[in-house]
Amino acid sequence: MRVCILGTGYVGLTTGVCLAYTGHQVTCIDPVAEKIELLRGGGIPIYEPHLEDLAARARGNLSFSTNYEDGVPLADVIFIAVGTPPLPDGSPDLRYLRAAAQGVGAHYKGEFVVIVNKSTVPIGSGNWTGSLLREHLPESNFAVASNPEFLREGSAVFDSLYPDRIVVGSDKARGLETLYSLYRPILDQTFPAPTFLPRPDGLGAVPLVSTDLASAELIKYAANAFLSLKISFINEIGRLAENVGADIRQVAKGIGLDSRIGGKFLQAGLGWGGSCFGKDTSALISTAREYNLAMSIVEAAREVNQRQRDRVVEKLQAEFKILKGRTIGLLGLAFKPHTDDLREAPAIDIARRLIERGCKVKAHDPVSMPRFRKEHPDSGVLLASDPGELAADCDALVLVTEWPEYRDLDWDSIGARMRSRTVLDGRLVLDAAHLTSRGFRCLGVCG
Ligand SMILES: NC(=O)c1ccc[n+]([C@@H]2O[C@H](COP(=O)([O-])OP(=O)(O)OC[C@H]3O[C@@H](n4cnc5c(N)ncnc54)[C@H](O)[C@@H]3O)[C@@H](O)[C@H]2O)c1
Numbered sequence: 001m002r003v004c005i006l007g008t009g010y011v012g013l014t015t016g017v018c019l020a021y022t023g024h025q026v027t028c029i030d031p032v033a034e035k036i037e038l039l040r041g042g043g044i045p046i047y048e049p050h051l052e053d054l055a056a057r058a059r060g061n062l063s064f065s066t067n068y069e070d071g072v073p074l075a076d077v078i079f080i081a082v083g084t085p086p087l088p089d090g091s092p093d094l095r096y097l098r099a100a101a102q103g104v105g106a107h108y109k110g111e112f113v114v115i116v117n118k119s120t121v122p123i124g125s126g127n128w129t130g131s132l133l134r135e136h137l138p139e140s141n142f143a144v145a146s147n148p149e150f151l152r153e154g155s156a157v158f159d160s161l162y163p164d165r166i167v168v169g170s171d172k173a174r175g176l177e178t179l180y181s182l183y184r185p186i187l188d189q190t191f192p193a194p195t196f197l198p199r200p201d202g203l204g205a206v207p208l209v210s211t212d213l214a215s216a217e218l219i220k221y222a223a224n225a226f227l228s229l230k231i232s233f234i235n236e237i238g239r240l241a242e243n244v245g246a247d248i249r250q251v252a253k254g255i256g257l258d259s260r261i262g263g264k265f266l267q268a269g270l271g272w273g274g275s276c277f278g279k280d281t282s283a284l285i286s287t288a289r290e291y292n293l294a295m296s297i298v299e300a301a302r303e304v305n306q307r308q309r310d311r312v313v314e315k316l317q318a319e320f321k322i323l324k325g326r327t328i329g330l331l332g333l334a335f336k337p338h339t340d341d342l343r344e345a346p347a348i349d350i351a352r353r354l355i356e357r358g359c360k361v362k363a364h365d366p367v368s369m370p371r372f373r374k375e376h377p378d379s380g381v382l383l384a385s386d387p388g389e390l391a392a393d394c395d396a397l398v399l400v401t402e403w404p405e406y407r408d409l410d411w412d413s414i415g416a417r418m419r420s421r422t423v424l425d426g427r428l429v430l431d432a433a434h435l436t437s438r439g440f441r442c443l444g445v446c447g
Contacts, residue, residue: 001076003024003025003078004026004028004029004072004075005079005081006078006081007030007081007082007096008028008029008035011081012030013046015118015160017054018054018186021057022185023185026062027062028062028063029066029072036066039064046340047339048156054157068103068104073107073109076112077113077116078108078116079147080104080117080118084119084121086282089286091283092120092122092283094121096119097119097129101115101129101133102135102136105136105137108136108141112142113142114143114145114178115142116144116145117144117146121146122217122283126146126169126216127144129144143172143174143175144170145175145213145216146169146217148219148223150220153274153338154337154339161186161194161199162199163206164207169214169217169219180210187208189204222284224280224281225284225301228272228281230265231305232302234266234267235304235305235308238445241268248268249268252266252268270400271308273335273336273343273344274341274343275341275343279344281301281302285298285299285302309346312445313353316424316443320396323359324358325358325359325360326358326396327394327419328359328360328361328394329362329390330347330350330397331364331398332365332400333348334347334367336401336402337402338403340367346426347365350398351363351381355379355381360382361380362394363383363384363390364385365403387409388417391414391415391417393419396422397418397422398423398424398426401427407429407431415438422443423442424444425443
């Protein structure tokens with residue numbers, strides 16, 4: 001099929017590359033000329049494991065452009081994968097979605113196309129997209145569909161090739177049938193697995209949830225809200241564990257082995273960051289408000305998440321009494337390991353609060369420092385080229401992002417460079433007994 005993807009960010013680019021790999025002719029379009037130039041030359045503008053390798057293998061089926069003319073006019077399926085960042089009132093900013101839908105309406109020249117909202121968009125956006133398209137195209141020439149994305153940054157390619165499920169929603173049967181054909185190689189797992197990313201053992205057919213537009217849109221928000229509250233739940237229990245002297249890691253293991261609960265998203269710590277959970281929970285609350293409904297559980301999950309970040313400053317203040325003049329080193333900037341994405345990253349928030357309290361803040365991250373320099377030029381955070389340099393003259397190190405390389409640092413040499421051997425483990429992944437044996441004082445956000 002001829003596929004056009006509007007937006008070459010984490011979602012659009014991964015979707016485009018995976019669909020090209022499974023045999024479709026894909027044109028990826030983005031207005032940012034710098035990105036398109038890089039992509040044409042075989043580069044990838046984001047850090048996402050395996051994406052560059054897969055794009056190289058799919059190159060014959062992939063093209064890139066800044067111009068809607070190059071992909072929209074005769075496409076069979078057009079994905080809208082533009083950003084939907086939050087506005088100050090918590091509702092998503094739909095200006096990019098509007099521009100994309102209007103661009104499709106103005107440029108489409110064929111007989112029938114399915115326009116798919118892949119971006120996370122508020123319930124009702126499918127109808128809205130339809131109304132924008134009708135300004136340019138007859139109703140019989142298109143179907144609008146919702147195909148929410150569930151990939152995780154850091155394992156986006158794996159999640160796209162081997163998803164837990166694919167959700168498609170449309171109010172037109174032809175729209176659903178087209179998407180079923182498009183995804184058939186993934187649903188039936190008939191594509192050759194890339195050698196660098198083998199198919200998981202026992203993966204058979206991928207479940208397809210085929211539904212109406214509004215249900216597909218709500219599935220995405222409900223999924224993200226549930227994951228957010230699972231994290232906040234374990235963090236709330238973590239606070240109690242700290243007070244009663246229980247080990248939250250053991251508690252999480254003990255409840256996570258119950259198959260009704262499951263162990264994933266039960267790691268206590270600094271809480272969630274990233275471009276999705278905060279934005280999507282806030283959009284869900286804002287949609288519910290339009291119907292005079294309160295989303296009390298989701299609101300509580302957001303409050304707990306915010307509190308976890310406050311805890312870092314509180315813990316350091318309790319430890320040092322005076323924060324002014326202290327030097328604090330942050331291990332990790334990205335909102336989670338294996339990505340360079342800094343959107344809503346806890347490290348940025350924590351750094352700002354510490355600087356406001358008179359601390360000098362240093363940071364290190366294995367991949368996101370170039371992006372940090374570009375996106376936060378006035379942060380006041382000093383970047384260190386490695387963890388050893390980060391440790392120099394620090395009163396405390398805070399582990400913010402659980403990059404695997406931070407688990408096995410040479411703590412003797414790190415400690416020798418610090419002003420005081422204090423570590424706050426924001427992700428509860430360090431070996432506290434080992435650190436204590438090397439003379440460190442270990443603090444955790446939940447114990
Ligand atoms: N990042 C994730 O992990 C993730 C996961 C699931 C869903 N989502 C959702 O997917 C959507 C995209 O997220 P992302 O992280 O890929 O965003 P992103 O900011 O990385 O990428 C968006 C891209 O769209 C481009 N763009 C803007 N206006 C455009 C237009 N009119 N036409 C074509 N391209 C345009 C931008 O230049 C940018 O490259 C959001 O709604 C997000 O909530 C994201």
